[in-house]
Amino acid sequence: MLDTLIASQDAARAEALVAILVRHGFGDMLRRLGLARALHRAGSASSLARMEEWVAQPVPVRIRHALEEMGPCFVKLGQVLATRVDLFPPEWIAEFSRLQSAAPAVPFEAIRSEMETALGHAPSSEFEAIDQSPLAAASIAQVHRARLHDGREVVIKVRRPGIRRVVEADLRLLQYAARRAEARFPELRRFHPAGMVRQFHDSLMRELDLAAECRNAERIAASFADDPRMVVPSVYWPCTNERMNVQDFVDGLPVADLAALEKAGVDRKEVARTGAQFVLKMMLQDGFFHADPHPGNVFVLSDGRIAVIDFGMVGHLSRMRREEVVDLLFGLVERDAGRVGEVLLDWAGPADVDIDPLMLDIDGFIDRYHGLPLAQLDLAGMLLEVTTLLRQHRLALPADLALLIKVCLTLDGLGRSLDPGFDMARQARPFLRRAMVRRYRPRALVRDGFSAMTDVLGLAASAPRELRGLLRMIRSGNGLRMRVDGLREFSTDVSHSANRLAGSMVIAALIVGSSIAMTVEGGPSMFGLPFFGLLGFVGASLAGIWLLWSIFRSGGGR
Known part of the structure; x- marks a missing residue:
């Protein structure tokens, strides 16, 4: 089911995220979201064994560890949720606030290759020296100290290789999950989860643009141009673009x-x-x-x-x-x-x-x-x-x-x-x-x-x-149209339930009819039993097995 609702290129990532959530004890939440089939595929023995390690932990702690394991996009999401003091109690905010952007450093050769892609030529033509040990390694980018050929001390902020592709896939999955949550849990609609994810999407995409960070810095520097107490590092624009930026080194x-x-x-x-x-x-x-x-x-x-x-x-x-x-x-x-x-x-x-x-x-x-x-x-x-x-x-x-x-x-x-x-x-x-x-x-x-x-x-x-348009619509017979979110999914659920109920009635009728046929003497027989009665029982058994299997595959019925 998950594969048909999510783009094929995201299906493997979706199942990996589901497996992480299962390990941290959130399988029931996924089941309530209607992801039982993906949950079944992700619920391996190792995941279930790891789950026992986490279920004793408080929910906010489990959420934080799950977000850390799910990667940069979800770490950033947790940091944004840490700002929602209006939605979460203090113990949740405290756990979200512990999420750090720190990440294992990327080998310098991979960073050098990313610099070369960003610049269009070898970094050595722009920088006299680059310190291969990072000043900081975060979930989105890595920072190295360097020196320009004119002796100016700078820092280079470089996007982690391949990070944009991973973030874009995770954002698509978050948008899907938010829409699903709004449809399944009406009580969440007052928090507008789909709208929150859209805002998070826009914010994170801006953060992936490292040149935008420098434009922000220059805007704030301009507003404090008359205040000598405030310092904002200057930007070296010849080497700044979406993939990397270069700013003055702050020695303080x-x-x-x-x-x-x-x-x-x-x-x-x-x-x-x-x-x-x-x-x-x-x-x-x-x-x-x-x-x-x-x-x-x-x-x-x-x-x-x-x-x-x-x-x-x-x-x-x-x-x-x-x-x-x-x-x-x-x-x-x-x-x-x-x-x-x-x-x-x-x-x-x-x-x-x-x-x-x-x-x-x-x-x-x-x-x-x-x-x-x-x-x-x-x-x-x-x-x-x-x-x-x-x-x-x-x-x-x-x-x-x-x-x-x-x-x-x-x-x-x-x-x-x-x-x-x-x-x-x-x-x-x-x-x-x-x-x-x-x-x-x-x-x-x-x-x-x-x-x-x-x-x-x-x-x-x-x-x-506007009034003429409204009257024209009424006169034309089109009337006023109203859209009810989630009604199509609800009607599909009702249709599935009706089909299963009808199937159950047919199976019950087969069992009753076969029982009557068993009492009738004469006619063909097999294994000493009336043939038609036995055939009815076999058919009812096969239909019952099929019905149970379809219910199991959909996670207990929809």
Whole structure:
């Protein structure tokens, strides 16, 4: 069955992934997805034996190990799921956060061959020297230090050989699984798994384009062009393309190395404040931000400047979304329950929400912080509580907002590691006030009013045409058509069930008729039994075996 639903070139990969899931104890989930036939083929004795090692482990741990074994695409998927603090409880987020992109290093000869393919000529014509030992080996790419012929120290980031083909196959399988999950489990539809996979597909395909990472870096560098405290490595474009990129080498102390920072006399409190200001400006002012500001991507240079690297994962916030985020954060900082509730309900969209209990919980949540001094306000903790409220009321955040909240939590953790007294609310408050002032400036009000007027006039102008089209459709007899997702599959299931029921009735009739024939004397016989009665029993037995076999092949009936 799996082979007919998935492209033939992906069938072998699909069965390998199914085998991994079986080993980690997720066979029942696959069976519920209607993949029983693939499950039967993958459920070898060795897989079942390995499964016994995992079933005693908690489900989040098993999921993490399965994703690691399934390869780069699924490791990246786990890292994205780690941003969905609105969907998963803390123990799941903790396991997803442990997924690392680190991978075994590719032999340098294979990397050199990939460089030559990317450049169109030998790497030696561009680089005076390349360190064959990688600085880092991740699931998508590998990084080597090098030196150009003019003496410039750079790093080369090269895509792992063959990675694009593997990722594209895995993304096709994920899209298939998401559609299957939506059809089989209606309760999952409110989380829009197919839409989440589409967004993940777009994000990962951008990450495979190593030149896109450099364009992101230059965009962020331009927004900080007037701030000498921020350093973004320059790009060497003559050697940068989809398969590889070349950027300046950053010679600094990683912020994760607290002992080295202390020894160098770095003011860790100032680093925490400055880093927070950088990220808050990107999120609340620019709407384009570094989405992975973990300690390994931030360095302190010898002159005290802060360098940020690896812009493969970025977030986008439209102007309208930034205003909503400002409203939420401003409501949290100012303890305004009404403002927080309105934003959350807007984000919930058309979901079936029981508003009164939600607003009651929000009011109680805000009331706990009433009268608390700003210095004691834990903004990251408040954001976590907001996401817990969303989970309790079965609401999901839009993907861009889930990523933003995860960045805020990462930023808070990084700031507190540098300065135990770090207060993100205090850092955020000036940005929020400036954003509110910008929103209500005369120029902004005129712009918004003109935009609203244009929308209203456009709607009024198109209404007669749309109404005429609707009336024309009704008059033509076509009526209004409605599509119900999953109805075709449901009708197929009903048809299979009806066929089996009819077969069972025929078999029962054969058995009853044969039993009557056995009691009739005279006529031909075989083995001392009436021939026609014996023939009926043999036919009923063969038909019963066929019916049981068809049920077994489909995984217990559909």
